[in-house]
Amino acid sequence: MVIHLTGAVQGVGFRPFVYNLAVRHNLKGYVINDSQGVVIDIEGDEKNINQFLIALHTQKPPLAHIFSQEMEEKNIAGYKTFEIRKSKEKGKKEVFILPDVSTCEECFKELTDPENRRYRYPFINCTNCGPRFSIIEKLPYDRPNTTMKKFKMCPECEREYNNPEDRRFHAQPNACPVCGPHITLYTSDKKLVAEREEALKETVELLKKGKILAIKGVGGFHLVCDATSDFAIETLRERKRRGEKPFAVMFKDIQQIKEYAEITDFEEAVILSPEKPIVIVKKN
Ligand SMILES: [Zn+2]
Ligand SMILES: [Zn+2]
Structure with missing residues (x-):
């Protein structure tokens, strides 16, 4: 059949x-x-x-x-x-392409576990989460047809990818600190400042100093600064020429959001959904 x-x-x-x-x-x-x-x-x-x-x-x-x-x-x-079996390439392409999906609970646990080999690795993903739309160059959705094709999986990642019982079995963007992409920090005139973990630490320091950073994520650039710093926000409004319009604010978790905003059960469910969209809520 x-x-x-x-x-x-x-x-x-x-x-x-x-x-x-x-x-x-x-x-x-x-x-x-x-x-x-x-x-x-x-x-x-x-x-x-x-x-x-x-x-x-x-x-x-x-x-x-x-x-x-x-x-x-x-x-x-x-x-x-x-x-x-390996995918066929013929025929009219009609498949539904998924959007990028936010980090799932299991990956988040690994990300924050010092014993895990993907501890603090920003490009962590699995079959249930990670980039999709942003990395697909053509269909069908297989690693050679994505921007991940230039990263050859290390033996450990390869093992996960090939093991039907592993939750990264055939996860096309599978990567780790050994074989996957990593982060680098540059000044605005393109001078290399730091790489990997150092880049992450340095970014935190710069944010604390009220600096504005452009972070290249899987789906584009994202401007970030310290939302509690008047200086940082004023500078960002000036440079973006955005005097009044609100900016989206990132929070650590739902508890932290509740310290700043009144949210309904529905809003909470949407905020915590796999899509993790920006939700407009009522400020406290
Ligand atoms: Zn995941
Ligand atoms: Zn790897």
């Missing part, structure tokens, strides 16, 4: 999910990304196939959305295993 799925099914850990699900239900065949979405060919016991089809919808990864499902019967090929 061949199943064609469309929707937000690429870059969300869908193939590893299908792989694990098929193995769990003792089904053989393969899963592949194509330019319309995901194609699954499964063979096995009818009862198992039915359970597989239900779980496909009820247990799918948190960022996945299925817009349509088409099924066709075909002759049994007699597959011996279930595998994830």
Whole structure:
């Protein structure tokens, strides 16, 4: 049986999910990304196939959305295993591209754990979070088609990427301090000041001094300064020629927001959602 799925099914850990699900239900065949979405060919016991089809919808990864499902019967090929196959490039490209997704809880835990190999590594990501839209150059969504192609994974990252039980299995932007991109700090006339951890520490010092920094994130540049410094804010308003309009303010967590603003339950839920949008709230 061949199943064609469309929707937000690429870059969300869908193939590893299908792989694990098929193995769990003792089904053989393969899963592949194509330019319309995901194609699954499964063979096995009818009862198992039915359970597989239900779980496909009820247990799918948190960022996945299925817009349509088409099924066709075909002759049994007699597959011996279930595998994830390399994507095909042909056909009209209609797949839904995900936006960049904010760091998930599990990655945040690693990011703040001194024992973890990604401790304070700014480009941490996994199958459930990280950049998508900003790094895709063409479809289908596979590492060679993203701006991550120039970073060759180190053996440890490669192991995660290839292990179906790892939460970074086929996470296309997978990276670590050894093999991935890193941060550098420059002066406004492009002189190198610091790199990696030093760049991070130096940035904090500059912010405390009331400086304005342009931080290049995955999706563009972001101007930052200390929101509690009148001097910094005035300078930013002057340079941006933005006399009155409010700026977005970043907070450490929801508790800290509550010290400054009155927020409703709905606003809180939106602020904490994976999209983490800018939310306009009422100041205390
Ligand atoms: Zn994550
Ligand atoms: Zn690595």
